[in-house]
Amino acid sequence: MNGNILKWMALATCLQGAPALAAEPTTLEVWHALGGMPEVAFGNAAQRFEEQTGNTLAVVQFVDEAQLRDALRVAVSGGWGPDVVVMNHTLAPEFRDAGALQAYCLPGECPECEGSAPPRWCAFASNGHYGDDPYGTFAATMIPELAMGPDRCVEEGCAECATESDPRPAYCDYVSSGLSPRDSTPDLDVLQAGFAQWMDAHDGAFPFGTPIWWDFLAVAPDRAKLEAYGFDSLATVADVADFLSQDDGGAIAFFDGEYCGNVPYRFKVPGWVWPGPRPLHEADLVVAPISQFGALLGDLEGLEVADIEGHRPEIIVTGAFALSTTQHREAALDFVYELATPETQLEGASDGSLLPANNLAFESHAFAVPGTREAGVKGVLALPSL
Template sequence: MKSVVSKKAAAAILTGVLALSGVLAGCSSDSASNKKEETTTINVWGMGEEAKSLPKIAEQFEKENENIKVKVQAIPWDKAHDKLLTAVASKKGPDVIQMGTTWIPEFADAGALKDLTPYLEKYPELATENFYEGSVETTKYENIIAGVPWYVDTRVLYYRKDLLEEVGYKEAPKTWDELRDAAKKLAARGKDQYGISIDTNEQSLAFMFARQNGSKLIDGNKTLFNEKEFVEAVEYLNGFFKDGSAPIDLGIDIIPAFKEGMLPMFISGPWMVKIINDQTPDLEGKWGTAVLPAKENNTSTLGGSNLSVFEHTKNEEAALKFLSYMSKPETQVKWLEITNSLPANKEAWEDKSLQENEYYKVFGEQLENAQPMPVIKPFERIAQTFLSSFEKVYRSGADVQKEMDEFNKKAEDILNK
């Protein structure tokens, strides 16, 4: 018997179908909404002491980005390089990585770091003009931007105001000649008295002075370490040892030597400000920081750390949001409060905590004239090779030109391997 459905019944069926469709559509909509609200967890690898403080900043980021959680993994600096190599090989690693400035070339060359260039418009906090030029240089490799500056350090002159005034310097030395003269006069005070500390383990020191003397260090595939500008800088540094203005092996740490006046001048980074204030409070008002003395210029070295996004991250958007947050001036000022690390963001330096601090303010001035060491893969090895050559000069009295000829040949071989 043929089934017949009345128009009224058909209408009722159609109404039911439409109602069910609405319910299903609502479920689908709710599912999409729930999906959007799902929490994304990004893994951040932090190195050394910074990693211990990073969760404090990450908590603030999470409050502003409720759907993103940050998991910080602390990795010792001496283990970090090998761990990163393993991550590159397996294509399994963190979403965000803290990178030492000298590591960028190696890992960018290996394809481990995401090029941030396509994202600069969407994330304006990452724009290169927000940061000191020297800091930006440390993030570049060939045609890509492989990271964003996080915090910086540079080198300035620390000096005892009271002791320099006693030898005729009411202000810090402003030129190479003045630095040499002041060091000689301070060393002439008597036995076991010196003028300045020249840190022979600071691998960037001679390269920094060479730049002040007009050296380009490296030109393409050609090393320039045996040319006049570089050789003169090495001779200048060695001169402090030769005339007794600087000790070769003092046998005492720099802080007590600075406190007792044995070493009234030294060149170092921002971390020494807190150390001096904490360990020698009785020196308050008797010491200061100054931009480096100049020859042709007073260029200082520039270091610090960058933040990069791992090329194989599955959480690209969340990782970029985290980098953007860490790049904000107010975030970098907060990081300064927590860790005493200097901001890479130029606007952050307008904060009164920096402008009203006589010691840190000098670092901001020096950052206007600071450059990283050459951003090339083999430079670390070149710098270590120099330290061996320089030791022959200051410890054994080897001829500077001869040693630099030999060092230059070794450096060129390293560069062109």
């Protein structure tokens, strides 16, 4: 097992309480479209949850997120659905607007957490209003370098938040008090903003889901080619063009037209990237989501993610959601908690592709490709759908 995971497990015995054994064991239906190490991490989290609580999971795995989305649309339109779904954040607004995703645990509306020994999930489900879990709030789990602010906006100067545009991006609530009509601005990062709902009545943000892993489109030259062509690094778009001109057609990009990946899991590709029909092992430059880099390293061991001025990649954040239609709310929230622990996040990211969303895991993560951390924390943007 990964050493970082073991280190977290040792810490976890001090930080988190054990899940409560279910008084009346139940069966939760859980949907996902995971693969690779995230699927392995999900399976191990599911096994821990079943062993520790006595509950049972009925897992439905879809081929891809498009298939999952379509099935969830049918279910929600019929007034039902799984208890828990794992999917990327760009799908959430549709189901939030349909009422299937709602803020979990509002003050005064969460009787399960009112007692002297609230369940372990209460702090994360209420953003700290209930419970005392040390990593159960946005502020405690956020990656500080990804804090929501004007530099994370899609438009320069956060113009989309400074107007009365309709629809106004939801993340504008979390940019700054100067651009938000709210009385206060919560501490949360750009990853969490896609899983948070602002509640005017409580003047605060409350989770309706929780982020687990994130991904972004990276530009990575081969270190050996950089040195061969006399470059120390690639810092600007002009540098990239100059670098690629040294070996005509030497770039390789994984994308289909304007977007990389299948709908609804896709990344917008910068317009200045040239696709090149070269064998992978001959590539000078790779443009691909971080989630693909683990598989690429076998052919290109010298990849190094570049922090390029003006390259502001969008992000995809995979997370877990307990649906509002669940009849087993406590068990569903407890399983969401288990999926979001740093232990699960580190294991799912251990192949060096996806990145953990919880800062405790992020700071312990072993980045497979040099430069990944720097390019991610400096460059990623919020999405209008947040």
